[in-house]
Structure formats: C-alpha cells, structure tokens
Amino acid sequence: MSSTGEKHSPLEQFEIVPYIHIDSKGIDISFTNSSLAMTITVAVITLFLTFSVNTRSIVPSRLQLLSELSYNFIVQLLKDTVGAEGRKYFPFVFTIFMFVLIGNMVGMVPYSFTFTSHIIVTFALAAIVFIGVTVLGFVKHGLRFFSFFVIPGLPWYMLPLLIPIEVISYLSRPISLSVRLFANMLAGHTLLKVFAGFVVSLGLAGFLPLAFIVALTGLEILIAFLQAYVFAILTCLYINDALHLH
Amino acid sequence: MNNSKKQLENLKEKIDHLQHNKEKKSVPERNSGTGFGFKISTEIVAALIVGVGIGLLVDNYFNTKPFGLIIFFILGAFAGFLNIYRVMRRIEKQKSFNIKH
Structure with a gap:
C-alpha cells in the first residue's frame, strides 16, 4: 500500500521485518518482529501465571487474584457451554485464550507489533481448533460423526441439497473464526494510526483527534479482550458440537 | 450478641443491594x-x-x-x-x- 516511498503510512505497522535471517532448504524461517512479539507474549504469560500464583496464599494478592480470575473465567465458560465433561479441554481453551488475549494486549503497547493482525497467524490458530475439534469428533463417535451433517427430522428428498450446505457451513468455521479476529485487530490499529496522522496535520486543532485517540485506545483494549473471549467461546461451542453432535 | 446479628443483617442487606445493582447494570447489554x-x-x-x-x-x-x-x-x-x-x-x-x- 505504501506508495512513493512514503514512510508514514498507517499500514506500516503491519510490515514484517526480519531480525535474524534463517533459511532452511529454501523456506524462509527468519526470526521477525512477529516472532519476537509471539515470544514476548509467551514469556509474559508464563511469567505472569507462574509468579502470580507462586505464593499460593489463601488471601490472594492482586496479581494472584488476576490469574485466578482468568482461570475461573475459562472454567466457567467451559462449564456453561460444554458441561462437566468440558473440564478435560480446559488446557487447550485456556492456552488459546491467553495467547490471543496477551497477544492483543502486547500489540496495544506503542511501537510493538500486533501478530493477531495477520491472517496467517489467526488462520493457523483457527485451523488448530478446527482440525483438533474434527479429530475429537471422529475419536468420540467414529463414523457416526458424519451424522452431524444430517439435520434430524428432515424428509429424505431434502438431504442431497442440505448435506452440501451443512458441509460448507462446517468448513467455513475456521475462516469466519480467523477473519473475525484478524479484521477486528487490523481495522482497529489502522484506525488508530489514521487518526494519529490527523493530529500532526491539523496543527493546533489536533487536540480533537488526540482526544479521540485516547477514547479509541480504550475501546481498542476492550475489543482486544472481547475478541479473545469470542475466540475462546467459539472454541468451546465447537468442542461441544463435536462431543454431543447437535 | 444482638449487636453482631444486627451488623450481619446490615451486611446482608448491603450485599443484596449491591448484587441487585450489579444485575441491573448487566441487563442493558453493550x-x-x-x-x-x-x-x-x-x-x-x-x-x-x-x-x-x-x-x-x-x-x-x-x-x-x-x-x-x-x-x-x-x-x-x-x-x-x-x-x-x-x-x-x-x-x-x-x-x-x-x-x-
């Protein structure tokens, strides 16, 4: 998008910059700013979760309360959507939720990089969920899993029409899951930078977009949390579908 | 004894009131x-x-x-x-x- 060598495009923030060039048999696996952001995210999650519950006090400190809150949040989510047998899938859902949430939050820090604003990252996450859930369905139900695509109580002559529709609907899950997260982050961060550009170009009247940016940053943090929540709740719903079929 | 009971009841009322407020707040969804x-x-x-x-x-x-x-x-x-x-x-x-x- 950046034309005529303009270096202040609102889309510049999404550029991938390789820090360490690594080439493995023609495949570029360089350590980029995206990899750095992911590494920071994983490090933050690990440090936060280990150190905050390290004391194991009965009356929790604020940090411990925060990590217990996030733990309970996902436990409750699984209980509400999947039921008691959902406890088994807690590590999976919690990992995905924390990775997306902290990734979004790391992206909110100025000059850092939002890896969730790249479709390949979110699509990889959604593909993990999709493939995992499909495998889970086959393991639990065997070939009976295919009855998931048949709506019960339907006349037989409707089946040839409705089974392809159901299959397409099922296949569209990872795409809608990934596009939603990616588009929200991309749009939000682009909007922030576009308004930041107005601050400079408007001169004295620039305090108006500046005030707007402050409000928008708050909204963006809300969206960062909301999208992680949506990702987690949809994962739970898909697990529920695979376990119970309909 | 009576006093502490009264205090407890007061506390209960307070909690009920707060919970009621919280529920009210969550109804109009954003x-x-x-x-x-x-x-x-x-x-x-x-x-x-x-x-x-x-x-x-x-x-x-x-x-x-x-x-x-x-x-x-x-x-x-x-x-x-x-x-x-x-x-x-x-x-x-x-x-x-x-x-x-």
Missing part, C-alpha cells in the same frame, strides 16, 4: 452495532469463500467449467444464511437466559 454487523458479515463471507473454493476445485478436477462454480456459489450463499441463522439463534438463547436469571 451490544454494539458494529460488532454485531461484523459477526454477521464474516459468517456469510466465510461461507461464500468456501463455496467458491469448492466450486473452483470441482471445475478444475472434472472440467465442468462454469457449473461447479455456479452451483457451489449458490450452496455457499445458503450456508452463509444457515450460519447467520445459527448465530441469531444463539444470541436469542443467550438473551432469554439473561432475562431468566
């Missing part, structure tokens, strides 16, 4: 219009992408140039509407769940 539109549009676009993708693949394999794309595009559109129907049903369910509790 159901933002853009978020809702986003949800709906991604559902339909995703289904269309899958439909068109399958259609193109079918055309490539079976050499049925326009027909696979046409048929699967239409099926994809139907799947998109099905997705939206499911999302709406989930939202309605949640709403009635919220009102009940």
